[in-house]
Amino acid sequence: xxxxxxxxxxxxxxLKKRRGKEWRFRLWGRASIAFALAALAWLLFSIVGTxxxxxxxxxxxxDFQLTESVLAPDGxxxxxxxxxxxxxxxxxxxxxxxxxxxxxxKDKQELFALVSASGATNYLRQLVYKNPDLIGKTVxxxxxxxxxxxxxxxxxxxxDTPESRRKVSNQQIVxxxxxxxxxxxxxxxxxxxxxxPDSRDPELAGIAGAAVGSLMILVVAFVLAFPIGVGSAxxxxxxxPKNKFTDFIEININNLAAVPSIVFGLLGLAVFLNFMGMPRxxxxxxxxxxxxxxxxxxxxxxxxxxxxxxxxxxxxxxSLGASHTQAVFQQKLPLAAPGILxxxxxxxxxxxxxxxxxxxxxxxxxxxxxxxxxxxPATALPVQIFLWSDSAERAWAERTSAxxxxxxxxxxxxxxxxxxxxxxLETRR
Amino acid sequence: xxHDNIKFTCRDVRVHYGDFEALHGIDIDIPxxxxxxxxxxxxxxxxxxxxxxxxxxxxxxxxxxxxKIHMDGQDIYDKNLDPVLLRAQVGMVFQKPNPxxxxxYDNVAYGPRIHGLTSSKAELDALVEKSLRRAGLWDEVKxxxxxxxxxxxxxxxxxxxxxxxxxxxxxxxxMDEPASALDPIATAKLEALIEELKExxxxxxxxxxxxxxxxxxxxxxxxxxxxxxxxxxxEKIFTNxxxxxxxxxxxxxxx
Numbered sequence: 001x002x003x004x005x006x007x008x009x010x011x012x013x014x015l016k017k018r019r020g021k022e023w024r025f026r027l028w029g030r031a032s033i034a035f036a037l038a039a040l041a042w043l044l045f046s047i048v049g050t051x052x053x054x055x056x057x058x059x060x061x062x063d064f065q066l067t068e069s070v071l072a073p074d075g076x077x078x079x080x081x082x083x084x085x086x087x088x089x090x091x092x093x094x095x096x097x098x099x100x101x102x103x104x105x106k107d108k109q110e111l112f113a114l115v116s117a118s119g120a121t122n123y124l125r126q127l128v129y130k131n132p133d134l135i136g137k138t139v140x141x142x143x144x145x146x147x148x149x150x151x152x153x154x155x156x157x158x159x160d161t162p163e164s165r166r167k168v169s170n171q172q173i174v175x176x177x178x179x180x181x182x183x184x185x186x187x188x189x190x191x192x193x194x195x196x197p198d199s200r201d202p203e204l205a206g207i208a209g210a211a212v213g214s215l216m217i218l219v220v221a222f223v224l225a226f227p228i229g230v231g232s233a234x235x236x237x238x239x240x241p242k243n244k245f246t247d248f249i250e251i252n253i254n255n256l257a258a259v260p261s262i263v264f265g266l267l268g269l270a271v272f273l274n275f276m277g278m279p280r281x282x283x284x285x286x287x288x289x290x291x292x293x294x295x296x297x298x299x300x301x302x303x304x305x306x307x308x309x310x311x312x313x314x315x316x317x318x319s320l321g322a323s324h325t326q327a328v329f330q331q332k333l334p335l336a337a338p339g340i341l342x343x344x345x346x347x348x349x350x351x352x353x354x355x356x357x358x359x360x361x362x363x364x365x366x367x368x369x370x371x372x373x374x375x376x377p378a379t380a381l382p383v384q385i386f387l388w389s390d391s392a393e394r395a396w397a398e399r400t401s402a403x404x405x406x407x408x409x410x411x412x413x414x415x416x417x418x419x420x421x422x423x424x425l426e427t428r429r
Numbered sequence: 430x431x432h433d434n435i436k437f438t439c440r441d442v443r444v445h446y447g448d449f450e451a452l453h454g455i456d457i458d459i460p461x462x463x464x465x466x467x468x469x470x471x472x473x474x475x476x477x478x479x480x481x482x483x484x485x486x487x488x489x490x491x492x493x494x495x496x497k498i499h500m501d502g503q504d505i506y507d508k509n510l511d512p513v514l515l516r517a518q519v520g521m522v523f524q525k526p527n528p529x530x531x532x533x534y535d536n537v538a539y540g541p542r543i544h545g546l547t548s549s550k551a552e553l554d555a556l557v558e559k560s561l562r563r564a565g566l567w568d569e570v571k572x573x574x575x576x577x578x579x580x581x582x583x584x585x586x587x588x589x590x591x592x593x594x595x596x597x598x599x600x601x602x603x604m605d606e607p608a609s610a611l612d613p614i615a616t617a618k619l620e621a622l623i624e625e626l627k628e629x630x631x632x633x634x635x636x637x638x639x640x641x642x643x644x645x646x647x648x649x650x651x652x653x654x655x656x657x658x659x660x661x662x663x664e665k666i667f668t669n670x671x672x673x674x675x676x677x678x679x680x681x682x683x684x
Binding site: 242310312313315316317318319320321322323324326330331335 | 483485488490513514515516517520521523525527528529530539540543544590593594597
């Protein structure tokens, strides 16, 4: 009987083996979590590392002389005519004044390339259009520098590469440095990135259009998917007869949640665009496609939230003479609400990140206006990222990463809000 | 027996779950007022039988009830009878206390609200107070009616559930092992409450505790394997049972 005592050699051996197993399992667990964290850190580091510089940009603050003989030679103040005036000339003159020694035509061209040509001219045009009285006066305004100069001063364009292999000439480098010393060129917070729609010029491109488009798409998707998803979940769980047919429907809703999103894009293309003849690139169509994508997620979340409510609550309501509908809507649904809301928010976060289905319905278009309604062409944040990532110039790289940072921040906020909401609603019980 | 009025008349009641017959034709008359206890080993069908009186079995998929159950001469399985109205007259208290996760006040007011029993806030307040008083809970909760019903102790929760049932003025209260989740002190309070309530209501209680059945009930029915074995005045069942299986069960030889 000595073999069976608690401290026998065999027992100790078994104990050691058991402890070893547990130790190894813990090690595995920690290793996997460490791997996950490392992957996340790497992702964040690489994106934030390339993207954070885009939140600042180089601007030029100069005195622009709004000469009447250039802008309105015939003395008109008609805004429509002033719109077409030669602002380019004003900008050129202002820049040339900084370096009076520059005379050659080619040198002047290079000098003019320091400023964002369309950025500066458009800015002045807007200014004069809104306030024609400014003509003849001198205004001190800040306009964006060209993206090449911005990249140079941020250090992305290396000064030690041979001149022939970089887009900024030696002469331009000298001018940029002088202007920086004079305080004309300054690095400032890049409002353009948040306030502007897309543009061909990186220094003028922003995510405002895409963000508004994404918001519209999400609103449409939510308005469609939430009632459909929650409604079908309640009906399937509480009121539908339990038979082969409802089993079949249930399986298919689960399948729908797992269908690759590009398939929904193809469906949207075939049904909404080709069959129903809706125009391309509209937020309303994008929202409808993403509603299809999201509603199975909401249905599944709702069902699991409802199944988590103790049946005794429904029994209690029924036993008091509540009808089935009353018991479900007055007692069960409020208890399932935190789970339903969390599931829906996470579903919407998924929708926000969807790119493929939007590409299929033409939301990949180059849109330079912030959309005003869901029936105006728009693009979405992830699509904007896709578009920018495809552009060649160096300045797009940091903007792509910056847009990704914005998207990630929104996603983290949404998911954090979902967790906060769940905790709050659950502790209130 | 002081109460000779019959509340429920049951004839050949059979309950099927799918192909399985859980009750094999029960004939029983349940008196109005007073407490009738259903006892028997687990799985004998006593809870199933209890749930036929307020048609709670209707909510279980594949459950069929046949035979006749009349309450005050009215067939409660009549096709034209709305089980929702029946349940307003036949209240139920479950094994595990199941107050709604709402305030104590809202728990009691829920039934009156859905049935539109009161026409003003003052009337509802009065009804809530009356129900809580009858359930012997008023003095313990009168200062915290706005607090959640789930924050009460198990015994208080069970009395809250009883108050909730009383608030819709039922004639019958079904109790499915109401004390099985309670400690002895809470159980004693609950039994004292049952003692009071039986003056006004017909109470049917399912219990696993022989002692409880002996203490609170006027009549006792012993079920075994889906059959009603013996039904008589409680005193007789516990002192001089007519059937050997009843004898075995109450003395602890089967169970």
